[in-house]
Amino acid sequence: MARLSDIIEDFLKGLIIEEEGTVEIQRNELANKFNCVPSQINYVISTRFTAEKGYYVESRRGGGGYISIKRVNSDSAGDYLMHIITSIGDRISQLTSEVFINNFLDYNIIEIREAMIMKAATSDKALIGVPADKRDDVRAAILKNMLMSMTVL
Amino acid sequence: MARLSDIIEDFLKGLIIEEEGTVEIQRNELANKFNCVPSQINYVISTRFTAEKGYYVESRRGGGGYISIKRVNSDSAGDYLMHIITSIGDRISQLTSEVFINNFLDYNIIEIREAMIMKAATSDKALIGVPADKRDDVRAAILKNMLMSMTVL
DNA sequence: ACATTTTGACTATCTCTGACTATTATTATA
DNA sequence: TATAATAATAGTCAGAGATAGTCAAAATGT
Missing domain, CATH: 1.10.1200.150 (Transcriptional repressor of class III stress genes, C-terminal domain)
Known part of the structure; x- marks a missing residue:
């Protein structure tokens, strides 16, 4: 469970619970927080926050870009x-x-x-x-x- | 974090609602209000107030110039x-x-x-x-x- | 061996800026 | 009055900046 991806996953899920179902992050900022390359955030999202698992992800590039994750079903x-x-x-x-x-x-x-x-x-x-x-x-x-x-x- | 373009977009949409479907501004004045270059106003208009999204934009240069945006009731x-x-x-x-x-x-x-x-x-x-x-x-x-x-x- | 995770180089997209251009109104001049 | 100069606006476009996405190779775990 020492995998970074798992740690990031838990962190995001914690935020989602706190924020009652939705969270919005900045990829670089989060990567920075966990000292990893930005693309690892994409990896975490694409393996842990899939539609099958009940999440809906939106994002936007450019200045002020973001990634938002919404928990849609299950809960x-x-x-x-x-x-x-x-x-x-x-x-x-x-x-x-x-x-x-x-x-x-x-x-x-x-x-x-x-x-x-x-x-x-x-x-x-x-x-x-x-x-x-x-x-x-x-x-x-x-x-x-x-x-x-x-x-x- | 919140993009300037989004802020300007919201501002204009607010005015459009207040004015019941139409708003008329002066480019330089608005740019000044939001502390940006005038061409950013064009950017906001061309990306957020397109015909496809149901807006009709008119403008005029020269003294007393203006830009008017109309909500063309997505007819x-x-x-x-x-x-x-x-x-x-x-x-x-x-x-x-x-x-x-x-x-x-x-x-x-x-x-x-x-x-x-x-x-x-x-x-x-x-x-x-x-x-x-x-x-x-x-x-x-x-x-x-x-x-x-x-x-x- | 095979699967999963981590990394980074390259790409794609969106936003912001500024120099240059175009148009319209107003004022000066012939 | 007609025309030319000037002022006052708005438009365009390319480049810089700021993010996020992709993909395959390397590293690590089982």
Whole structure:
């Protein structure tokens, strides 16, 4: 466990926990802190903070450049979503659905545009072609499906 | 750390919101305010206020010269969407729907997460509760509804 | 032996700067 | 008044500076 990469990994994960899910660093600065070449930071990120492991990485070069790492699933947001998904029964009304969606917005799990899409997809207007007695069933399925897609990214 | 360009960008966007869609500045004055060379203003404008991002820029040199930036209510995207919406018939298969959604992604009209939500909402999996012979009708209605919601924001 | 980690040379991208150019308005002059 | 000179702006572009990315070789670990 004396590997530098592991140490850097732990350091970043610690920051991510502190910052509640996200961290932004400067590659050179971090390399300097750990006395290694900058490209080692890339190595750590590409081996430890992959999408499969639930991280989303963004970066920018040039003056004021940065690397940001976000923890996407597994934890908080993903767990919360999975919890919600299982708590949604087999049927849901348009109103209840909107309440849920507004909650996701409040919890910063989705963006405003994403919320609008979800509401549009689960509105009675969109489901007009579904027999009224089946509508809430279909709505629940659509909502759950959309939420499931959010647990991945 | 925060790039000057970003700071100037935010400043201008703030003004645009205040002034409800348009702002007029003098290049030298603004450069002076942010302690940079005037050409940096051009840099900010050419990288952040492009037509693709929904802005229309006009300017004039000479005494009393100015640069004006207008938020051109991304009607281009909105128009394109409306056009697509009307071109979608009353029925659409999951595959065709995905092709459309991928196109929106390519045209930068929606984000990757938004695309995922849309695909989830229009998948056969989500519409399992809809009688097979009605499924493509419902899918078309849902897709159109989601797209409509994108035209306003 | 094979896999993983570390390193560094080279590349790519973004930002900032300044010298030079272009355009428009104003003032002076014929 | 028409024209020329001057002042006041904005535009362009290439180079310098500041970061981050890539990839393969060397080192190290198992």
